[in-house]
Amino acid sequence: MNDVTLATPTPAGAAPKASGAFFVETVTWVHHWTPSLFSFRTTRDPALRFSSGQFVMVGLQKEDGKPLVRAYSIASPSWHDELEFYSIKVPDGPLTSRLQNIKVGDPVLIGRKPTGTLVLDGLKPGKRLYMLGTGTGLAPWLSLARDPDVYERFETVVVTHTVREVADLNYAELFDELPRDEILGELIDGKLKYYPTVTREEFRTKGRITDLIASGQMFTDLGLPSFNPQEDRVMLCGGPSVLADLKQQLLDLGYQEGSIAQPGDFVLEKAFVET
Template sequence: MSDRAAAARILAPSDALTVETVRSVLHWNAHLFSFTITRPPSFRFRSGEFVMIGMPGERRPLLRAYSIASPAWAEELEFLSIKVPDGPLTSQLQRVRPGDQLFLGRKPTGTLVADALLPGRRLFLLSTGTGLAPFMSLVRDPDIYERFNQIVLVHSVRQVSDLAYRADLESHLAGDPLVQDQALLQLSYLPTVTREPFRTGGRIDTLIADGTMFRSPLTGPKHFDPATDRVMLCGSMTMIRALAAQLEAAGFAEGSNAEPGHYVIERAFVG
């Protein structure tokens, strides 16, 4: 069966999965795309959580955990994905079109949520690649601006074209119906590109070490301070493990839904 035939197959819901319809697809470049699907009326989630997305397989659905890129209030669910030519799921998923059907898990979960952090003044959202997705959910949610005075979203990628949502973030989410006013005053966007010329280069650890992370318009100390700062990490395991160790050495404690802390990672993805 061809990929298109598989995508067009009529799907049946189950106790664990609903069947949703693709609403839109945007290909950012040759290896990165985003898409939106319908949202069931009963589907509730907190901005920053992830859920299972899937397509039919030979014997059972092919499922993978995806962070939700849309905020908790949105009418549709949005996702950001890489394209893996021989990937069991993404080889098919990258070919979906509006009108195709997908499986959606009924139970979102995750730790990249505001509830897993202690109160603070500055929130740093540090991401690589598609690790940007949960942070797009958070920065489009009014709640995060009530919890933190300043929010810094860092996105590290290899190529300039990998900077998904760049125009939206550079405009401070201008036109967003709920957060444009808060984002203009409170959100800072710091994109960095490691393998092509760009105004900011270097990995996230370099931006921390040379102070770029803490430059104006950000106010406060030029380093991470557990008394005022909270951090979320999402992306490559190498980045997460290195920065988590750095934060721990600086006195930060990892948080969870059961016990909020100074920083959080998504354990389901890191292991």
């Protein structure tokens, strides 16, 4: 976890900054992908430092002045000057029922202390990096896939995104465009592979990611060898049930879970609940 310092003095005309556990940032962009999924960006205080793949507490201030927050992976890379987040809309959710209505210019609370296990330092060196995500568990991969350090450490980088319906495959265009990115393209081209799958509608790749791994279809489709704990490193983020199944698949193959204190063959994020 990175400790951050207090906010610097606020320039004239800028949004006020909280002095407690949160920065008060300003919404700069909102996009509603579907009736149940949306993304937004905020300003970023220069004092906030984080590693790609980490999460922060994000939320709104209630009428009584108390914060209403939940953990959100930061979807923007650590070098970006704004913060991006990818969220579900939970019916009657205490936070997302309000957060989904934010507009450009609105204030949002951003926690001062990023943390999380989905960081490169939690993994041993390897040849290939797999980032397996379901639903909004794609968010940390959006950060890591745009981090130059990832491509310096791994020869091949695979991002999978499993969703229920085709309309939920948000950010697909980003992965198509990254190899042609003006700044990162040369580093990424030829190394990044994007593997979307859909479980409830017809799609070119249909099925739960656990089944596609067990059958070997994922590796055949990607033109890569099956998981090998000597060469392949894995990050997991998504729903609790699929995370448990993916973790067991890796353990059965001889993988060891890692952490920043003791790097291993795979890491997973357990911090998220739907609210």
